[in-house]
Structures are given as structure tokens and as C-alpha cells.
Amino acid sequence: MSTIALIDCNNFYVSCERAFDAALVGVPVVVASNNDGCAIARSNEAKALGVKMGDPIHLIRDRLDKHGVVVRSSNYTLYGDMQRRVVAAVEQFASEVEIYSIDESFLDLEPFKDRDLVVHANAMRAQVQRWTTIPTCVGIGPTKTLAKLGNAAAKKNPLFDGVGDLRDAAVRAWVLDRFPAGDVWGVGRATAAKLAALGIVTAGQIRDMQVKQARALGTVVLERLVAELQGVPASAVEMIEPQRKGMAVTRSFGTPVRDLDALMGAVAQYAMRAGEKLRSHGLVAGQLTVFFHTNRFKKDAGQYQGMRRIALHPMTADSLELLAAARRGVEGAWRDGYAYTKAGIMLDDLVASELRPRTLFEGDSDRRERLMSAMDEVNARFGRFTAVPAAQGFKRDWRMRAENRSPAWTTRIDEVPVVRA
């Protein structure tokens, strides 16, 4: 039997914004996705007004204005730094911490299992709040799925007071019988519909499924889920980050792009960023895919999607090589006369740089590697777009919208908040 907890930050992006702006406390707040497109985080007040996850901002604009909802552009630099602080606060309370997402971590609590774990969890929540002001909920159970479910229960039901401890069999059964099947971690829309057709609508009913039935209806994923709900772990808390398989840099444009030069400019920027990302993880890529497409929400004839995949040999993390490959791809797939709204670059076949296969003709790779390091350093010190290739262009009308972004409070010295006595 293992003892696993999940700690999850409440309305994380909104809580990060509130940490530095007291005016946002107690009022409805929404954080928008890139390009100020969709609502991706909502304060409790905004949820109460019916703002849903993923709602397009421009479609609910009137409602937001009417109720005085504050809309913030997303600020991932800030959220990433706040996550680091949350994890630091949590670490002393667990033997292992697996960062699951930007606002959630699984904790191995096995060594602490003889303590009162609700007290333990509350001490941890208090520590996070002291260090970051961010409120959290905790779920505890014998498997990750049950810890996750306990956490969801704690969010919904005030009875738990922020900590959903499902280790006790009777408590667990009580919660599972009332928990909607579709809200279980790993059950999405498609699976929920198939389950409902069989009359399976609660987590308790999934737990009681026959293994063969689960396998037939879903896949091995659902089969594992049944085991996890029964308290049999199908996945452990893992501290080591698994080797990444792919990487992507994609963006929607602030205004549609109609000419090849502008598209090249955007793609150039994404290629440079992709290279930077590869190098920061010590990886090289063997394959690059570049794509661009028109507005898929418009159901008219003016639709086109271009895509090219290009093998990279030698495998590389050199931004200029990626840029050259991406340009070739764009040239090959380009069609005149369309209004493109999004483009991106995806990298696959990733391998640790020191393990990459060598080729006969690598030539002067040392110099290029030094150039890339120098560029990374310049951009880290003086801001992301200090050293850029001319291909990126200067007008950049396609840049995404971010009309109400908070400062980099914690990561840029000139934006650090000032307190006057």
C-alpha cells in the first residue's frame, strides 16, 4: 500500500495575479490564454458568474463588462516562477515530489503515514500560503487517481476543509458513489459517453467494473483506472523526469497574415525559440515539422493548411539550422491568397545532445555551438529578443495580443514591486 497526496493550487493563474495586486482580491478575475483568446483561469467570483473554462473572450465580452470582470493577459514568466516557489515550500513535507503540471504535484507520503496526515497536509498548505500567498487543496489516497479524486472532492465539498483524505475505506466509498464518472481523472468526453450508455455514471460504478469489460470499452488506460480506483497502484510517484519525446512552439497571430514575408518572420521567431528550448534541455532534434493554417472556426471556402516535415541530419539544436529547415518547409507549402491565423514548429526524435549520432560531415560545429551559447546568454541577460536573425523582420504585425499583462514581478529587476515605508 502506498500513501500518495496531490497538492493543487486553487485558480492558480488568478492567484498568481492576486499575489501582486491586492485590487484583484474579492473581485471576479479571468486570465486569458495567449493572444487574449480564451478564459483559461477564473476566480471563484468569475466561476459564479458562469464563465467557463475555454470560453472565447470575444464571445462573452458583454457579460464580462457588465459584471466588471477583470481580464488579465497570461504571464507565464510569472506563473513559472511562482510554481518554483510553491514546489520549494512543499518539498520538506514529502519524500518525493513529482511535478505533474504548472499547479499540481504528486507527493510520496509513505514515510509520514503514521502521523496525522490531515494535520501534515494543513501545515504544508500553510507553508505554501506564507511563502507565496497561494491557496491550495490536498487529496490523499493509496493511488494517484484516488489522491486526485480526493483533491477534487476537497475543492467541491467544504466538509473536507481543503484536505480530501480518502485512505479510509468507508469515506472513500461514500465519496466515490457521489462522484461523477466524467470527472474522474482520465475519463474524457468520449469515454464518459460510452460509460453512460451502460448506465455507469459514478466513480463507484467504474471501480466495480469487470476488468475485461473495462478493457473492451476503453483501452488499457481504462483497465488501469479501474485498478487505481480499487486502491491498486498502476503508476507510482516518479521524481525523475522522463525523456521528452517532442517539443513545439506554436502561436496564433494577433492579426491575420497574408504575405509570405510576414509568415517567414513569425516562423523564424518560432524556430529561434525552438532552438533555445532544445538547448536549454540539452537535446537535439532529428525531425522538424512546420505548419500554418487559416481560421478553422470560419466555415467558408477560404481554408488552407500547409505542413511540411523535414528530416534534420545531422541532428541539431542549432537555431539557424532549424530556421533554414523551417524556411524550406514554408516555401514548399505556401499558397497565396489566404489569411493565415496560426503557425508553428514541432520538433521530434529528440535525443540528449551527447548521445546524438555523429556524422562524417559535421564540420565546424564547435563554432556554431559557441555562437548559440552566446546568443542564449545575451537573450537571457538583456531580454528575449535582443539577439535575433534579420529573418524575423522588424514590423511583426503578427505578434500576439496581450493587452493587459502584469509585469514580470519576480524575474526582472526593473519590474520588481517597490514597497515604500
Place this chain on the structure above:
DNA sequence: TCTGGGGTCCTAGGACCC
């Protein structure tokens, strides 16, 4: 004018081989 970005895992089916 306007609808995010970045991941993982699994399966089916085609290509290919002996």
C-alpha cells in the same frame, strides 16, 4: 477584429520482410 499552447499514451492499419 476576435476561439491557446504544449504535452502524453494508445491503437489500428499499412509497409515491409521472411
Place this chain on the structure above:
DNA sequence: TCTGGGGTCCTAGGACCC
């Protein structure tokens, strides 16, 4: 009129997550 069987590898696409 007939046209094997079984294995591996790769890819595309679906489903799901935050």
C-alpha cells in the same frame, strides 16, 4: 479460379490532460 501466415516497425489519428 486461385493468391499464406506471422512478425516488426512506423505513422496517423484519437483521446486525454492541464
